Amino acid sequence: MKNIEKKAFEFCIANKERLTLPRQLVLKIIARNKKPLKAYDLIDKLRSRLVNIKPPTVYRALDFWQKHNFIHRIESLNAFCICSEDKLHKGAQFIICNSCGEVVESDSCNLPKIIDEFLKKNTFKPLKWNIEINGICQNCS
Amino acid sequence: MKNIEKKAFEFCIANKERLTLPRQLVLKIIARNKKPLKAYDLIDKLRSRLVNIKPPTVYRALDFWQKHNFIHRIESLNAFCICSEDKLHKGAQFIICNSCGEVVESDSCNLPKIIDEFLKKNTFKPLKWNIEINGICQNCS
DNA sequence: TCTCCCTTGATAAATAATAACATTAAAACA
DNA sequence: TGTTTTAATGTTATTATTTATCAAGGGAGA
Ligand SMILES: [Zn+2]
Ligand SMILES: [Zn+2]
Ligand SMILES: [Zn+2]
Ligand SMILES: [Zn+2]
Numbered sequence: 215m216k217n218i219e220k221k222a223f224e225f226c227i228a229n230k231e232r233l234t235l236p237r238q239l240v241l242k243i244i245a246r247n248k249k250p251l252k253a254y255d256l257i258d259k260l261r262s263r264l265v266n267i268k269p270p271t272v273y274r275a276l277d278f279w280q281k282h283n284f285i286h287r288i289e290s291l292n293a294f295c296i297c298s299e300d301k302l303h304k305g306a307q308f309i310i311c312n313s314c315g316e317v318v319e320s321d322s323c324n325l326p327k328i329i330d331e332f333l334k335k336n337t338f339k340p341l342k343w344n345i346e347i348n349g350i351c352q353n354c355s
Numbered sequence: 356m357k358n359i360e361k362k363a364f365e366f367c368i369a370n371k372e373r374l375t376l377p378r379q380l381v382l383k384i385i386a387r388n389k390k391p392l393k394a395y396d397l398i399d400k401l402r403s404r405l406v407n408i409k410p411p412t413v414y415r416a417l418d419f420w421q422k423h424n425f426i427h428r429i430e431s432l433n434a435f436c437i438c439s440e441d442k443l444h445k446g447a448q449f450i451i452c453n454s455c456g457e458v459v460e461s462d463s464c465n466l467p468k469i470i471d472e473f474l475k476k477n478t479f480k481p482l483k484w485n486i487e488i489n490g491i492c493q494n495c496s
Numbered sequence: 497t498c499t500c501c502c503t504t505g506a507t508a509a510a511t512a513a514t515a516a517c518a519t520t521a522a523a524a525c526a
Numbered sequence: 527t528g529t530t531t532t533a534a535t536g537t538t539a540t541t542a543t544t545t546a547t548c549a550a551g552g553g554a555g556a
Contacts, residue, residue: 289430326467
């Protein structure tokens with residue numbers, strides 16, 4: 215998982231953003247966790263590295279990485295996971311196993327055609343979107 | 356908006372469910388509101404009709420109607436709206452205007468093909484899904 | 497060094513949801 | 527009808543999640 219850290223480092227250099235300790239640690243912990251993490255799980259895990267860590271610090275780091283497409287928020291879980299795609303994308307889709315909790319992302323660069331048609335019918339200009347599918351994964355079925 | 360109340364009444368008869376006062380009022384208020392309502396907005400609106408209304412009462416009614424597909428929860432807004440479809444459906448999609456807050460539902464009886472293929476590739480059995488699209492509506496553009 | 501600006505620290509509060517147990521009342525049954 | 531059973535609500539308290547606000551720190555450029 216060094217990859218994501220390298221990517222983050224290079225991103226910050228290129229965009230003159232500061233790779234502060236809270237940001238580094240938040241990203242690293244999310245990246246190393248197989249499953250999405252809730253904000254307070256993250257806080258617990260950070261406690262050993264950042265004394266007296268408080269929610270705002272974590273939420274700020276989460277906002278930062280979200281804004282720059284390094285992580286996503288899974289709305290139906292109130293949890294955060296690493297973006298598994300290498301490029302910026304306006305929409306993401308997640309399949310979430312109800313049994314084991316595993317989450318897999320696949321980006322959707324373009325909205326499915328049937329949705330696109332619905333948007334056209336409503337003259338609606340999409341900016342970002344989120345697709346969360348609950349079900350049973352291969353391992354659990 | 357009498358329709359939804361009639362539908363609810365008939366549903367409860369047919370399924371031997373109880374159409375209690377909290378349930379009635381919660382459904383009615385959501386139905387009469389053009390925009391999705393947050394749980395605590397609902398509580399405020401209920402205060403005049405149900406003395407000493409408390410969160411659990413409202414959340415129970417919300418769970419009830421959600422379970423029976425009369426309302427949906429918009430995950431990205433923490434808010435609830437009436438289901439605009441007449442049939443039970445496993446998935447729903449919402450377009451949410453970032454400017455005026457209007458939300459429009461269209462059911463998606465079937466998942467878009469491109470998503471379906473992704474699920475097949477992952478041997479994932481979908482049970483329910485949720486698609487939320489943010490953007491700008493016709494009125495606001 | 498000084499200043500500006502971004503980031504974090506710290507305190508507090510707002511917002512959202514649930515747990516647990518008591519009470520009530522409708523439904524089921526004898 | 528009277529009794530039992532079940533489901534829903536009432537009540538109190540707590541937990542979970544997120545944000546607001548202002549003070550303090552620290553790096554980059556003048
Ligand atoms: Zn992604
Ligand atoms: Zn699974
Ligand atoms: Zn619906
Ligand atoms: Zn609008």
